[in-house]
Amino acid sequence: xxxxxxxxxxxxxxxxxxxxxxxxxxxxxDEVVVKFPDECWHCGACRQDCPVEAISIEFPMIMxxx
Amino acid sequence: xxxxxxxxxxxxxxxIGGGTAGLNAAMAVAQxxxxxLVAEKANIYRSGAMGGGIDHFMAYLETGEGWDTRExxxxxxxxxxxxxxxxxxxxxxxxxxxxxxxxxxxRIGVSLRNTSTGDFYRTQAMGQPGPYFINFNGKLLKxxxxxxxxxxxxxxxxxxxxxNLLLHDSEMAGFTGFNIRTGDFYVVRAKAIIISTGNxxxxxxxxxxxxxxxxxxxxxxxDLHRQAFDAGASMANMEYVRMSIVPKxxxxxxxxxxxxxxxxxxxxxxxAFMKNYHSMADRAPRNYVVWGAIQELKEGxxxxxxxxxxxxxxxxxxxxxxxxxxxxxxxxxxxKKGYHLSGGLIEMNVSEPMQARPSELCxxxxxxxxxxxxxxxxxxxxxxxxxxxxxxxxxTAGGFAAGKHAxxxxxxxxxxxxxDEESIAREKERVFRPLQIKKGTPYxxxxxxxxxxxxxxxxxxxxxxxxxxxxxxxxxxxxxxHYLKAENLHNLxxxxxxxxxxxxxxxxxxxxxxxxxxxxxxxxxRADYPETDNENxxxxxxxxxxxxxxxxxxxxxLYYES
Numbered sequence: 277x278x279x280x281x282x283x284x285x286x287x288x289x290x291x292x293x294x295x296x297x298x299x300x301x302x303x304x305x306d307e308v309v310v311k312f313p314d315e316c317w318h319c320g321a322c323r324q325d326c327p328v329e330a331i332s333i334e335f336p337m338i339m340x341x342x
Numbered sequence: 343x344x345x346x347x348x349x350x351x352x353x354x355x356x357x358i359g360g361g362t363a364g365l366n367a368a369m370a371v372a373q374x375x376x377x378x379l380v381a382e383k384a385n386i387y388r389s390g391a392m393g394g395g396i397d398h399f400m401a402y403l404e405t406g407e408g409w410d411t412r413e414x415x416x417x418x419x420x421x422x423x424x425x426x427x428x429x430x431x432x433x434x435x436x437x438x439x440x441x442x443x444x445x446x447x448x449r450i451g452v453s454l455r456n457t458s459t460g461d462f463y464r465t466q467a468m469g470q471p472g473p474y475f476i477n478f479n480g481k482l483l484k485x486x487x488x489x490x491x492x493x494x495x496x497x498x499x500x501x502x503x504x505x506n507l508l509l510h511d512s513e514m515a516g517f518t519g520f521n522i523r524t525g526d527f528y529v530v531r532a533k534a535i536i537i538s539t540g541n542x543x544x545x546x547x548x549x550x551x552x553x554x555x556x557x558x559x560x561x562x563x564x565d566l567h568r569q570a571f572d573a574g575a576s577m578a579n580m581e582y583v584r585m586s587i588v589p590k591x592x593x594x595x596x597x598x599x600x601x602x603x604x605x606x607x608x609x610x611x612x613x614a615f616m617k618n619y620h621s622m623a624d625r626a627p628r629n630y631v632v633w634g635a636i637q638e639l640k641e642g643x644x645x646x647x648x649x650x651x652x653x654x655x656x657x658x659x660x661x662x663x664x665x666x667x668x669x670x671x672x673x674x675x676x677x678k679k680g681y682h683l684s685g686g687l688i689e690m691n692v693s694e695p696m697q698a699r700p701s702e703l704c705x706x707x708x709x710x711x712x713x714x715x716x717x718x719x720x721x722x723x724x725x726x727x728x729x730x731x732x733x734x735x736x737x738t739a740g741g742f743a744a745g746k747h748a749x750x751x752x753x754x755x756x757x758x759x760x761x762d763e764e765s766i767a768r769e770k771e772r773v774f775r776p777l778q779i780k781k782g783t784p785y786x787x788x789x790x791x792x793x794x795x796x797x798x799x800x801x802x803x804x805x806x807x808x809x810x811x812x813x814x815x816x817x818x819x820x821x822x823x824h825y826l827k828a829e830n831l832h833n834l835x836x837x838x839x840x841x842x843x844x845x846x847x848x849x850x851x852x853x854x855x856x857x858x859x860x861x862x863x864x865x866x867x868r869a870d871y872p873e874t875d876n877e878n879x880x881x882x883x884x885x886x887x888x889x890x891x892x893x894x895x896x897x898x899x900l901y902y903e904s
Contacts, residue, residue: 278671294385294387295385296384296385296388297384297385297389297390297559297561298384298554298560299522299832299835311832314552314554315554315560316554317554317556317560317561318594318669318671318675319388319393319394319395319559319669319670319671320394320395320671321393321394321670323670323671324394324395324481324670325387325388333671333674335592335674335678336550338550338551338552339550339555339591339592340591340675340678340679342549342550342590
């Protein structure tokens with residue numbers, strides 16, 4: 277279910293929504309929406325490019341437990 | 343939902359796919375002073391196979407060592423990519439460009455060297471005669487290339503899904519596409535077109551069941567393999583089903599980093615088994631390592647582990663940083679699974695198969711000549727979507743070469759070609775139709791069926807019977823395409839991707855039928871022809887669409903000095 281956005285820190289700049297290569301993240305009505313979480317490739321582009329380090333990556337349970 | 347607003351653009355050269363090869367091609371065209379358009383399904387800052395980062399660049403550097411020369415390197419290519427790499431093309435699109443390419447990468451702001459010592463950190467894996475892999479921090483390589491492309495004034499259309507190529511009198515004339523966020527429809531005319539859209543992923547089942555948990559980029563779905571094939575382009579090296587060794591649970595890259603640093607695979611009995619499969623053991627070419635791992639798992643000696651316990655602290659630190667350069671989130675994953683720097687055993691797995699090149703030293707897809715041109719006038723290919731390019735070193739060098747050749751071609755054409763308005767209208771209707779279908783099949787259900795068929799019948803073991811069965815089932819799916827539905831523009835993109843994956847699967851199965859031998863085991867393992875037959879099959883299976891729409895295959899011999 278990655279990525280995870282820290283709403284306290286996020287400034288709604290939209291960089292993550294702009295850069296996500298899998299079209300997973302959207303900026304909608306002044307809110308960052310992780311719209312297609314199952315389609316995340318875990319490339320980390322959103323986390324790397326976030327100017328305020330508001331993004332962390334969460335791995336689905338199956339990836340960690342198998 | 344609004345969609346269908348139409349835009350028309352003319353550009354001397356158009357590049358479809360703004361990954362590594364596409365952006366290097368754009369730089370070359372811009373430097374020749376022609377107008378260039380890059381059409382990219384994601385965003386060029388982070389799109390493509392290495393958008394999130396990369397840690398290795400293959401090169402010989404002429405340092406005076408016997409192995410570090412063009413001649414030894416080409417011998418290595420001929421040995422490791424035997425029957426798939428065309429050495430004349432390889433020399434022309436890679437070797438001739440290598441020196442400038444290294445300079446270009448460093449000029450745009452990414453150092454291939456250790457910044458404190460100024461030296462290259464080189465490691466050896468994959469059957470190399472010496473340490474050809476330069477380890478470097480490439481986390482910003484893609485954004486830096488994107489900045490350079492913008493600085494050069496190239497026009498970029500991000501979030502554009504290209505849907506079909508347009509021909510005029512059998513020559514390339516343009517293409518159509520739609521913006522996956524706005525629904526705008528684009529008609530582009532170009533004097534030359536370069537395809538650089540990577541290989542085909544999401545075609546086989548994955549280790550955790552999620553089709554996006556992939557070693558290679560899940561956005562590369564063979565869109566332009568399918569479109570080029572339909573336009574009449576010859577394709578080669580399409581029969582190979584590529585795999586790697588990945589961490590259990592996460593299909594992430596890391597093969598070069600682990601084996602380059604001296605990591606060894608061991609089985610559950612503690613045996614470093616690769617010595618039983620190849621004289622170079624864990625430093626063997628990738629396909630041998632995958633083959634060895636498959637045998638160990640199949641014969642009950644699994645699970646398998648990456649053993650790095652013999653590395654010292656400094657080497658382990660280097661390894662963990664390069665793993666993160668190649669896949670930003672891999673160190674997080676390993677930590678969350680409980681592994682740490684003191685060097686425990688990391689459980690590994692064989693990755694999902696994919697339609698792609700059988701070696702780092704060739705490609706798979708549109709068949710190119712030494713000028714990166716396809717058999718269709720005005721259509722060029724570069725990077726993983728060309729049959730003779732792949733991997734960062736060739737995508738940067740060969741992408742630039744393709745840009746130069748396409749620019750030279752476009753400069754000789756006086757005017758843009760006429761487009762047939764009726765076929766554009768038909769295409770527009772086809773593209774948006776899934777948005778009007780209410781009671782239909784979602785893309786993922788269709789795609790799951792394709793993956794089940796491919797995995798059952800050629801993922802990776804295949805025979806004439808299994809391939810014919812796969813083809814029968816894949817062709818039967820053609821009719822179901824008319825009932826695919828999309829409730830939004832994002833899923834409209836996915837519907838088109840799913841159809842392309844199915845079509846490329848048919849091309850792959852047809853090519854695999856024609857290669858009545860095994861090569862690069864297990865990438866092309868025919869259980870009915872388990873041996874490599876260099877007398878009859880040292881070369882390319884070329885697939886092309888006949889006038890009746892069916893694929894036909896021919897064989898083209900490749901020659902190597904012994």
